[in-house]
Amino acid sequence: MANWQTYIKEYQNYLKLERGLSSNTIENYTFDIEKLVLFLELNKIEVTPVKITDEQVQAFIYHIASQVNARSQSRIISGLKSFFSYLVFEDYRNDSPMELIEVPKVGRKLPDTLSTEEIDLLIGAIDLSTPEGERNKAMLETLYSCGLRVSELISLKISDLFFDEGFIKVTGKGNKQRFVPISPSTQKYIETYKDFIRNHGSIQKGFEDTLFLNRRGKQLTRAMVFTIIKDLALKINLKKTISPHTFRHSFATHLLENGADLRAIQLMLGHESITTTEIYMHLDRKHLTTVMESFHPRGNKKL
Structure with missing residues (x-):
């Protein structure tokens, strides 16, 4: 469906230029x-993004719900x-076929964490x-000390290191830059x-x-960092x-x-919204009680 590809290409340009999203997010x-387009092709439904109806989209949603x-x-x-809202925004459509379709409620998945001992x-x-061992130690210390995404780690530059000031400059999603504090011990490992x-x-x-290089003197891949961590996890069982x-x-x-x-924490992680950071609020009740008793004026008041 060539007509779909034209609209998709325009949408990709919009996400990149107007919203500043990364290549991974756009993909x-x-x-x-493309899942929707494939469904239409398999069911021989010839319709453009401008003409597709809410019933046709609903049929696709029913289809994926079983998969x-x-x-x-x-x-x-x-x-x-997001795609159909863009089409409405650009006046290709008067309304979105997604308006009456509800997003299923899902429980918020709490992130896995490691203890400091682990x-x-x-x-x-x-x-x-x-030589790779010294590099790997510096990388993992940086990941943990600065809370970086793996893409931010592998693209870190020597010119991004501001050790005299105690910061590194990180380029995150949408090429947005932020300064993150870095501890003296992590600085030492990097040096x-x-x-x-x-x-x-x-x-x-x-x-x-480029700071972290592979054996051939090029930037590490994301997959290589995943492999390094997976192998270490196996090593310590x-x-x-x-x-x-x-x-x-x-x-x-x-x-x-x-x-x-x-x-x-939001600023250090580079989260655009505080609600993204709030997923880390999975503290146990005992800890919350301790915080209340330690920091609230009425927390430790005896009757």
């Missing part, structure tokens, strides 16, 4: 629309709502007798790797400023399923448990 939005869980269904519906065990399992490992290896053209994002979740959770302000 996810596009994937949701995916509520969370995936919710994401697909949200993606389609993080110490993982990092302690790294073989520091190899050790940079001065004694990285600068003594071969560095490919175009990667002179960790039963949890973890990823680079687990270190980010742990960063936020540990800050919150130790009394950090939610707004400060």
Whole structure:
């Protein structure tokens, strides 16, 4: 359906230029629309994005409901709502066929976290007798110390390090930049790797400023960081399923448990909305009671 591809292409440009979304996010939005297009093709329903009806979209929703869980269904519906809202915004349509379609209610999934002991065990399992070991230790310390996304970690530049001021500059989603504090100990690990490992290896053209490099002197891939963490988890026999994002979740959770302000955590994580950060409010009641008794004027008042 070539007609769909024209509208999808325009929509992708809108997401990139007007909303400043990352390539990964745009791909996810596009994937949701392409699911609908494939459904229409398989059922020989020849209709354009401008003419598709709410009944035809509803038929697609019924179809996917039998194939995916509520969370995936919710994401697909949200993606389609965004696409058709764009068509209305650009005056291609007068209304959206998604208006009467409700997003299924799903329980909010709490992020997996690691304890400080588990993080110490993982990092302690790294073989520091190899050049890659020193690099991996610096990377994981940075992930946990600064709460970075894996994409932010692998794209970190030497020119982004402002150690004298105690910050690093991070380029996040939509190329939005933020400054994140970095601890002296993490600075030390990075300096050790940079001065004694990285600068003594071969560095490919175009990667002179990239901080973390692979053996060939190029930027690491996301998949490589996932593999490093997975191998360490196996090495210490960790039963949890973890990823680079687990270190980010742990960063936020540990800050919150130790009394950090939610707004400060939001800024460090680079969340656009405070509601995204609020998912980390899964503290146990005992901790909340301790916070109340310690910090509220009436918390520890005796009768």
